Amino acid sequence: MMEKILLKTEAADIEAYIKAGGYQALRKALAMKSEDVTAEVKKSNLRGRGGAGFPTGLKWSFIPKANTKPRYLVCNADESEPGTFKDRELILKNPHLLIEGLAIASYAIGAKQCYIYIRGEFAKETGLLSDCVNEASKRGYLGNNILSSGFDLNIAVHRGAGAYICGEETALLESIEGKRGLPRLKPPFPAVVGLFGCPTVINNVETLASVPAIIEKGGDWYSKLGAGKSAGTKLFSVSGPVKKPGVYEIELGMPFKKFLEDYAGGMLEGSKLKAVIPGGSSVPVLTAAEALKMNLDYESVQQAGSMLGSGGIIILDDKACMVETLLVLAKFYHHESCGQCTPCREGGGWIEKLLRKLEAGKGKEGDIALIYSIAENMLARTLCPLGDALAMPVMSFITKFRPEFEAHAAGNGCGKREAGSGKSTQ
Amino acid sequence: MPKITIDGKTIDLPAGATILQAAQALGIYIPRYCYHPALSVSGTCRMCAVEVDKAPKLQIACATEIADGMIARTDTAAVKKARKDVLEFLLANHPVDCPICDQAGECSLQDYYMDYGLHKSRVAPEDKIQRSKHRAAGRYLVLDNERCILCTRCVRFCDEVTKTNELTVSGRSDASFIDIREGKSLDNDYSLNIAELCPVGAFTSRDFRFKQRVWFLKRIKSVCTGCAAGCNIEVHYNENTVYRLMPSPNPETNTWLCDRGRMTYKALQAGDRLRKAFVKKGSMEIEPAIRHAAHLLDEAARKTGPESVVVLGSPYLSIEDNLALAELAATSLKTSNLCLDFPREQGVKDGILINKDDAPDANGLKLLKARYAGLDQGALIELINSGRIKLIVAEARALSSLKEKLRELSNIETVILAVTKSDLDFESACVLPYAANFETEGHFVNYKGLLQKTTPSVAAPDGVKPLWTVLSKLSSCTGAPIRLEDAAELRERISEFIK
Ligand SMILES: Cc1cc2nc3c(=O)[nH]c(=O)nc-3n(C[C@H](O)[C@H](O)[C@H](O)COP(=O)(O)O)c2cc1C
Ligand code: SF4
Ligand code: SF4
Ligand code: FES
Numbered sequence: 022m023m024e025k026i027l028l029k030t031e032a033a034d035i036e037a038y039i040k041a042g043g044y045q046a047l048r049k050a051l052a053m054k055s056e057d058v059t060a061e062v063k064k065s066n067l068r069g070r071g072g073a074g075f076p077t078g079l080k081w082s083f084i085p086k087a088n089t090k091p092r093y094l095v096c097n098a099d100e101s102e103p104g105t106f107k108d109r110e111l112i113l114k115n116p117h118l119l120i121e122g123l124a125i126a127s128y129a130i131g132a133k134q135c136y137i138y139i140r141g142e143f144a145k146e147t148g149l150l151s152d153c154v155n156e157a158s159k160r161g162y163l164g165n166n167i168l169s170s171g172f173d174l175n176i177a178v179h180r181g182a183g184a185y186i187c188g189e190e191t192a193l194l195e196s197i198e199g200k201r202g203l204p205r206l207k208p209p210f211p212a213v214v215g216l217f218g219c220p221t222v223i224n225n226v227e228t229l230a231s232v233p234a235i236i237e238k239g240g241d242w243y244s245k246l247g248a249g250k251s252a253g254t255k256l257f258s259v260s261g262p263v264k265k266p267g268v269y270e271i272e273l274g275m276p277f278k279k280f281l282e283d284y285a286g287g288m289l290e291g292s293k294l295k296a297v298i299p300g301g302s303s304v305p306v307l308t309a310a311e312a313l314k315m316n317l318d319y320e321s322v323q324q325a326g327s328m329l330g331s332g333g334i335i336i337l338d339d340k341a342c343m344v345e346t347l348l349v350l351a352k353f354y355h356h357e358s359c360g361q362c363t364p365c366r367e368g369g370g371w372i373e374k375l376l377r378k379l380e381a382g383k384g385k386e387g388d389i390a391l392i393y394s395i396a397e398n399m400l401a402r403t404l405c406p407l408g409d410a411l412a413m414p415v416m417s418f419i420t421k422f423r424p425e426f427e428a429h430a431a432g433n434g435c436g437k438r439e440a441g442s443g444k445s446t447q
Numbered sequence: 448m449p450k451i452t453i454d455g456k457t458i459d460l461p462a463g464a465t466i467l468q469a470a471q472a473l474g475i476y477i478p479r480y481c482y483h484p485a486l487s488v489s490g491t492c493r494m495c496a497v498e499v500d501k502a503p504k505l506q507i508a509c510a511t512e513i514a515d516g517m518i519a520r521t522d523t524a525a526v527k528k529a530r531k532d533v534l535e536f537l538l539a540n541h542p543v544d545c546p547i548c549d550q551a552g553e554c555s556l557q558d559y560y561m562d563y564g565l566h567k568s569r570v571a572p573e574d575k576i577q578r579s580k581h582r583a584a585g586r587y588l589v590l591d592n593e594r595c596i597l598c599t600r601c602v603r604f605c606d607e608v609t610k611t612n613e614l615t616v617s618g619r620s621d622a623s624f625i626d627i628r629e630g631k632s633l634d635n636d637y638s639l640n641i642a643e644l645c646p647v648g649a650f651t652s653r654d655f656r657f658k659q660r661v662w663f664l665k666r667i668k669s670v671c672t673g674c675a676a677g678c679n680i681e682v683h684y685n686e687n688t689v690y691r692l693m694p695s696p697n698p699e700t701n702t703w704l705c706d707r708g709r710m711t712y713k714a715l716q717a718g719d720r721l722r723k724a725f726v727k728k729g730s731m732e733i734e735p736a737i738r739h740a741a742h743l744l745d746e747a748a749r750k751t752g753p754e755s756v757v758v759l760g761s762p763y764l765s766i767e768d769n770l771a772l773a774e775l776a777a778t779s780l781k782t783s784n785l786c787l788d789f790p791r792e793q794g795v796k797d798g799i800l801i802n803k804d805d806a807p808d809a810n811g812l813k814l815l816k817a818r819y820a821g822l823d824q825g826a827l828i829e830l831i832n833s834g835r836i837k838l839i840v841a842e843a844r845a846l847s848s849l850k851e852k853l854r855e856l857s858n859i860e861t862v863i864l865a866v867t868k869s870d871l872d873f874e875s876a877c878v879l880p881y882a883a884n885f886e887t888e889g890h891f892v893n894y895k896g897l898l899q900k901t902t903p904s905v906a907a908p909d910g911v912k913p914l915w916t917v918l919s920k921l922s923s924c925t926g927a928p929i930r931l932e933d934a935a936e937l938r939e940r941i942s943e944f945i946k
Contacts, residue, residue, distance in 0.1 A: 184619075201616075206490040206510050360616070360623035362491045366597065367536035370621040374574045391569055398532040401504040402493055 024246050026234045026254050027227065028270045031114040033149060035156045038117040044162050046233035050125045051170035053236075058129040062232060064240025066252035071097055071188075071225030072301065072331045074319050077232075081222055083212035084130050090219040094132040095197070096123055098139040098146075098226045099181055099188035103302035103353060105333030107256035108226035110268040112139075112146045115230065116153040120176065122229035124162060125236055127174050130222050135176045138193050141183040151178045185357035189405050190223040192359065203359050204405035225331075227256055248274025251318030251329075259285045261336030262292040273318040280317055285336070292338035296422070300330020302350055303410030305417035306337075326417070342435045343422040347415060348376040354411035364399040365408035371395055372415060384430045393419045449515040453497075454522050466508035466519050467495055477521055478530060478559050480537075480646050481598040482509040485702050486607055492537075492598050494559070496529040497521045505529055527563065534564035540576045540621060542593045550648030552661040556596065578624060585613075585633030587706060588642055588650050592624045595649035601625060601641045608703065608799065609635040625649070636801060640703045643693060652691065654710070659690045668695050669902045670891060672763075672884045673708040675793050675804035677893025680704060682712070682885060682904040689715060689885055689905055699897055705801050712885055715905070719868035721880035722908045733880065733910050737917065740862045740877045741924030744780060747838040747860070753782040755837040757827065760787040760815060761845030762806035764914065765889025765901070766944050767937055768842075768881075769812055771915040773819045774929040775840065779922040784830065785821035787812055789845065793894040802894055806844070810892035814944045828852045831859070838862065842914075843870040864914060879921075881914035882907035888934075890945050898945055 032038040050058050063078030084092060096119070100108040112119060127135050139147050154176045158164040165173045179197055181187050187196045191205035194216050215221020231253060235243045244252045251273035257280065258268045264286030271280060277297070281287060288294055297312035298304060305327045307315070315325035322329040337346060355369035375392050378384050396415035399408045419426055425435055448459040453466065456473045465488075470477050480492035488510050496505035500518040505525060520526065537556065545551045578592040602614045602625065613633045617626035627633055633641075642652040664683040671678040671692065678701035681693045689712040694704040714720065724736030731739070747756050758776035760769045769787065776785035789812055791804040822830065830836060832854045839846065839856075843865035850872060860876040866883045886907040890900050907913075912920075915931045922929040931937050 206488070355620060358620040360597070360619040360621065361489075363493050363533050363536045363596075366621050366623065367539045370576070371539055371570065371574070374571075398535070402496065402529060402532070404491060404493070 023270075023272055024254055025270050027111055027118065027230055027256055028114060028268075030118075033114065033116055033153070035117055035153065035160065038115075039160075042237075043117055044121055044157075046237040047121050047124050047128075047162060048168055050128055050236045051168055051172055055129050055131060058125060058236065061240040062129070062235055065235040065243035066240075066250065067228065067231055067235060067243065068251070068319065069225055070227035070231070070255060070331065072102075072303070074329065077224065077228055080212065080224070081126070081130050083210065084220045084222065085213060088213075088220050091134065091217075092130055092132040093216040093219055093221040094123060094127045094130060094135040095190075095193065095216060095221055095223045096135065096137040096226060096229055097188060097190065097193060097223055098137050098143070098150075099185075099193060100140055100143075100226070100331075101185040101188050102331055102333060103350070104260055104298060104335040105258055105301040105331040106260075107258040107268050107332060109140075109143060109146055110258070111226055111230055111256065112143075112150060116150055117157065118233060119150075119226055119230045120153055120157050120163070122232040123176060124157075124167065124174055125232050126222065126224065126229055128172055130220075132222070133173050133175065135174060136197055136216070137176060137178045138187070138197060139178060139180055140188075141181040143180075147178055147180050154178060184359075185353075186359045186405075186407060189407065192405070193223065194221065201359075203361050204407075206404065247272050248316065248318045248321075250320060255317075255329075255332050257284075257317065257332040257334055259334040259336065261334075262289040262338045262340075263287065263336050264289060271317065274321075275317050277315050277317055278313050280334075281336075285334075288336070288338060292340065294336065295339045295341060296337040296343070298327075298333075298335040298337070298414070299325075300328045301333035302335065302353070303406075303413065304328040304330045305413045306421060307417075308421050342380075343418055343425045344376065344380045344429045344435065347418045348373070348380050350414050351376050351411060354407065358407060359405075362404040362408070365403045365411070368395050368399040368408070369411055372411065379426065379429045382429065382432045382434055384432075386430065389419060389423070389426045389430055449513050449517070451513040451515075451517045451519065453519045460513060462512070464513050466497060466499070466506070466511045466513055466517075469513050470497075470508060470519075470521060475521055477508045478555070478563065479509060480555060480596060481600065483600050483603075483644060486600060486603040489599055489603065492533065492596070494530060494533045496533075497526055498523050530559070530563040531566060534560055535566055535569070537596045538564075538568070539570050540593075541596070542575070542577075544594070548594065548648035549651045549656055549661075550594075550645075554648060555646040576621060582627075584627060584650065585635075585638050587639050587653055588633055589653055589656065590625065590627075591649050591651070594647050595625050595645075596647055597623055597625070598646060599625075600644045600646070601650055604637075604641055604644055605633075605635065608640075609637050611635040636705050636707070636797065637703055637799065639706045639709045640694075655691045659685060664690060665904075667902050667904045669885070669904065670807075670899045671704065671708040671711060672807035672889075672891060672901065673705070673711045673805070675791070675802040675807060675809060675894040676700065676708075676795070676800050677807065677891060677895075677897055677899050678704055678708055678800060679899070680708070682902075684885075684904045687905045699895070700893065700899075701800055703800060705799075707801070714867050715883050715885055717867050717869070720908070721865055721867060721878065722911060724880060725875070725878040727876060733912075733917075734920075736877060736879060737920050738924050740879060741921055743838060743860055743862060743876055744840070744921075744925055748780065748782075751837050753780055754784060755835060756780050756782045757784040757786065757831065757836050757839045757841075758782065759827075759839065759841035759845050760785070760789070760812050760821075761842035762789045762791055762804070762809035762812050762848075763844045764812075764842055765808060765884075765891055766811040766814065766941055767889050768914040768918075769808070769815050770937075770941055770944070771918040771929060771931050772840070772842075773815055773821070774931065775918050775922055776821075777819060778929050779925045779927040781927070783821075784827075784836070785819060786824060786827040787816040787819060787821045788823040788827070789848070790824065804894060807893070808891040810894065810896060811890060811898075811944075814892065818944070824849075831856075834858075838876075840864075843872065847872040864917070879917055880911050881917050882911050886911075887913040890941065 187202040192202040196202040351373040396412040400412040450459040490510040495508040679695040679697040791809040919931040
């Protein structure tokens with residue numbers, strides 16, 4: 022039996038949520054010592070679901086005990102990565118689970134103010150979350166002296182203005198502070214110098230929504246779900262030519278093949294699996310063969326040569342032109358670079374221009390090697406991971422699908438599209 | 448203190464020091480664009496990357512703090528490649544218009560390209576982004592966005608030093624560009640520092656633009672006499688022309704230089720520079736004019752006695768020149784009406800450099816006052832207003848500074864010493880020009896009491912001599928010479944004041 026935590030109940034309505042046992046974990050947490058709440062989360066082996074997979078309990082424990090400044094919890098709901106659309110689903114279906122998670126996490130780290138930084142385009146979700154925060158406050162789950170525990174918490178829903186880079190945690194902090202969303206240099210890390218210069222924990226929506234179950238049933242219980250070091254359940258958003266694209270919650274460790282067949286419904290009729298981008302658009306692409314051997318957990322995906330990332334699975338079939346697909350990604354990362362640091366600012370546009378020519382059949386001999394080399398020169402050299410988020414796809418696309426790139430360079434296109442027209446020939 | 452080893456050399460420095468600072472202390476140069484010792488660290492250009500033991504990727508030296516036992520390397524293949532790659536990125540959209548760029552010769556893009564880059568361009572010319580080439584940026588600057596490498600030094604300077612926030616980065620990604628904020632103009636009192644801070648030819652000085660290739664410039668250290676701050680400067684000159692002034696950073700005085708200070712050299716070249724003397728009838732050669740002045744002095748002393756003549760010192764003049772004035776009064780004219788009392792309000796005016804006192808040497812003047820005493824200013828004014836005075840010998844700005852307090856000067860003759868016509872405020876019986884500060888050596892004491900010396904870089908116009916020489920000649924004509932004809936005499940005589 023697959024355990025479901027995040028999408029178990031689907032109750033945007035607080036009554037229904039409470040009836041299904043909602044806000045009991047908060048009650049339980051408030052009766053515990055805050056250190057014990059963090060200890061429980063450590064025990065659960067929950068890892069961040071925003072992309073980097075950093076152990077959540079450990080992150081919370083980095084808040085310096087002696088620091089007397091206010092502390093903040095920030096929920097990262099900026100979800101803007103191509104291929105990733107799980108947090109939105111979670112917010113729409115189970116907003117109170119998130120709010121309960123926020124309250125527990127705030128209590129654990131000693132924050133009295135929490136911010137939900139939500140993607141600007143999520144207008145409906147913003148409204149819903151604001152309403153839910155109000156309802157929860159009315160019932161005493163937020164606000165002053167929560168459930169007579171003496172703990173106070175205020176949650177502000179802060180809507181972003183449409184920049185992907187504001188999902189990067191420190192750019193996000195700058196944005197809340199009312200500044201341009203530019204990633205900060207680290208160290209200092211946000212746990213020490215975060216929002217308004219105060220100790221801050223930033224977690225993804227899904228990470229925080231996983232917390233109530235951990236408190237309710239115990240870290241040990243949670244840690245046994247999933248596979249080895251990849252504990253618990255995770256949402257995967259699958260898109261592309263599959264029969265049932267959408268968001269699914271599974272225990273980590275499920276074979277990708279099974280997920281594709283049983284959840285995503287298999288490939289569309291007439292489509293053959295060619296490649297998989299398993300963790301949102303920023304991670305290396307895998308060939309069908311590589312993907313079909315892996316399981317959906319952090320370690321196995323890494324072994325296959327990519328990263329689990331946010332769990333945004335992009336499926337590509339035999340009709341997809343890899344040059345065109347990479348061009349789409351390059352356009353995105355070029356456009357979304359904040360422009361602060363040299364390699365990302367200059368590399369993205371350069372790669373896009375070369376890919377555009379290649380795709381239009383106007384590439385020159387040596388362009389493929391040049392594109393690869395530009396990406397290589399960006400990799401691991403930038404201030405924030407956005408540079409890598411372009412470099413890794415570029416390098417993996419070229420390495421794994423070189424013949425397609427070469428056919429374009431020779432002016433033969435791929436037969437899949439009219440070169441440069443943006444229109445498919447099929 | 449943490450101990451760090453860089454390229455095999457070890458040093459310990461206080462915690463908080465960065466690898467870049469440690470390298471500097473070890474004499475190892477790490478190339479940089481965004482880093483500037485006087486600004487916050489931005490860590491964005493990525494030029495300063497170095498290898499650090501156990502770190503999985505290169506670390507930026509400007510932002511990485513040293514830790515005990517840290518081992519870093521700046522000379523590995525990976526570091527060299529990283530520098531070369533950053534340069535390639537920076538040049539990807541750069542116009543490479545060095546032949547018409549003023550920065551050529553002192554451009555870190557050029558220099559580092561020669562040191563670390565030397566790559567063949569891999570960018571198709573049609574792929575380069577074109578941007579605005581000459582945007583006026585305030586009184587003194589021009590901005591070429593195409594040459595900008597977005598190090599943001601200029602932005603941080605306006606945010607952190609002048610706190611006037613005129614600049615920002617607009618756009619993002621490779622459409623980012625340095626912009627002047629809406630409603631602002633880049634007119635702070637220190638704007639020319641930006642031309643200098645800018646590592647490339649993006650911000651250039653309108654004053655210096657297209658005047659001189661920097662490799663022709665000779666450089667000499669001196670002191671700015673624009674106010675009591677006493678900022679240390681480097682005078683850049685060639686073939687008897689000063690082209691620009693730059694700060695010569697000194698922890699006791701200055702890191703930067705204000706715009707007014709930078710422009711002080713313009714007086715040398717100004718159209719109203721006095722190259723000849725003036726008497727009531729019009730212009731006159733300097734030597735005869737000195738004799739004419741001596742005649743005026745003699746006549747006044749003869750007719751109404753030496754006490755009808757007043758000599759003023761000046762907070763605008765060097766110790767040398769004030770000594771000559773004091774000696775003129777005491778030795779030649781034998782008048783006790785010498786005034787060396789010019790109390791000035793001093794102190795940093797704007798929290799940066801500019802002093803409330805626009806005169807460079809009020810404190811040097813005090814040293815002379817201690818020796819020669821003389822009238823205090825109140826007594827002087829009373830004396831002049833009493834109508835008993837027939838002739839005043841004074842430097843133009845010193846006399847002007849008393850203008851408000853003096854009644855009716857029209858029946859008093861004056862012998863005025865000046866560099867430019869614009870310093871003149873009064874009808875005068877005789878105006879004698881003298882060499883400006885860039886043309887002669889002089890000692891000045893700044894508001895903190897620091898004794899410093901200007902160094903000549905260019906020659907004065909034909910026949911124009913240092914003031915102490917002019918006054919010496921004048922004294923000789925009166926028959927009681929003060930004997931400050933040559934530099935050796937002068938040096939000996941001022942030695943008691945510049946210990
Ligand atoms: C360019 C960029 C965009 C990101 N966007 C998001 C995002 O939309 N949502 C998110 O949760 N994390 C995003 N992240 C990751 C965050 O920086 C951060 O690691 C995460 O929010 C931490 O939460 P977690 O530990 O719960 O995963 C992004 C990172 C980068 C570099
Ligand atoms: S890697 Fe890109 S997005 Fe990140 S700081 Fe540098 S320029 Fe900005
Ligand atoms: S104008 Fe000069 S100082 Fe300013 S960001 Fe550009 S290169 Fe740097
Ligand atoms: S000098 Fe270190 S990143 Fe620019």
